[in-house]
Amino acid sequence: MNDYINNFLFTYFPYIALTIFFFGFITRLVKFNKTVQAESTQFLADNKVKLASNLFHVGIIFVFFGHLTLFLPEWLYHMVMTTETKRMIALSMGSFFGTMAFVGMAMLVFRRFGSPRMKQNSSFQDYFIIILLLAEIVIGLSAALKTATAPIETYAALGKWALAVVTFQPDAGLILANHPLQYKLHIVLGLFIFMIFPYTKLMHMLAFPYVYFLRSGYQLVRKRS
Ligand code: HEM
Numbered sequence: 624m625n626d627y628i629n630n631f632l633f634t635y636f637p638y639i640a641l642t643i644f645f646f647g648f649i650t651r652l653v654k655f656n657k658t659v660q661a662e663s664t665q666f667l668a669d670n671k672v673k674l675a676s677n678l679f680h681v682g683i684i685f686v687f688f689g690h691l692t693l694f695l696p697e698w699l700y701h702m703v704m705t706t707e708t709k710r711m712i713a714l715s716m717g718s719f720f721g722t723m724a725f726v727g728m729a730m731l732v733f734r735r736f737g738s739p740r741m742k743q744n745s746s747f748q749d750y751f752i753i754i755l756l757l758a759e760i761v762i763g764l765s766a767a768l769k770t771a772t773a774p775i776e777t778y779a780a781l782g783k784w785a786l787a788v789v790t791f792q793p794d795a796g797l798i799l800a801n802h803p804l805q806y807k808l809h810i811v812l813g814l815f816i817f818m819i820f821p822y823t824k825l826m827h828m829l830a831f832p833y834v835y836f837l838r839s840g841y842q843l844v845r846k847r848s
Pocket residue numbers: 683686689690713714716717718720721722724756759760761763764765766767770778781806809810813814816817
């Protein structure tokens with residue numbers, strides 16, 4: 624990849640994407656908070672939507688937390704495990720939950736394209752988001768496959784790059800200069816998803832009733848019999 628493009632994508636683009644993310648996130652919450660939702664379609668086509676949605680959501684939540692381990696510095700995780708062990712855990716958990724998210728999302732894509740009632744009620748954004756996520760999951764899984772066969776340094780460099788970005792190292796992009804294409808595609812598409820996140824229905828994540836877990840009292844209702 625040309626040096627300029629590599630540098631732009633992996634040194635500067637992360638900051639551009641995150642700035643647009645935070646700007647959109649704050650303005651959407653402050654100015655348009657009533658629009659933060661993803662409209663239910665369960666009444667339009669109920670074909671296995673619960674199963675598909677659960678598979679996708681459970682899978683992607685675990686994959687998301689797995690990604691956070693990219694930011695662990697070597698000196699920290701070396702206290703309890705080697706890079707080899709970390710790679711093995713990342714690969715086994717990542718491929719399990721990544722495949723789960725893939726199966727769920729593939730079912731959701733078929734459902735959206737397959738039902739005439741869904742077609743009538745779907746906007747461009749509905750199609751765009753699910754195809755984008757499906758593509759990102761497939762490329763992510765192919766990156767994980769590469770990690771399984773590539774030298775350990777290829778895997779270790781991914782964490783070094785993530786840390787270099789969050790600590791504002793001016794030559795962060797150099798770390799990925801010779802990495803295989805699937806990693807580069809996955810990271811650029813991932814940053815793009817972050818960038819557009821606040822302007823899409825993905826913001827419905829914030830509408831999850833987290834407070835339910837923190838509620839103090841509740842009423843238990845049982846049948847008399
Ligand atoms: C800036 C954002 C992102 C970065 C830097 C990133 C980075 C990575 C890397 C380096 C891997 C390979 C891990 C390995 O070799 O074990 C990976 C895997 C994966 N990514 Fe991402 N990713 C991003 C966003 C996303 C998003 C938005 C999704 C889903 C919509 C996603 C889904 C996956 C999946 C399913 C895998 C394979 C399973 C796994 O290893 O967890 N990623 N990602």
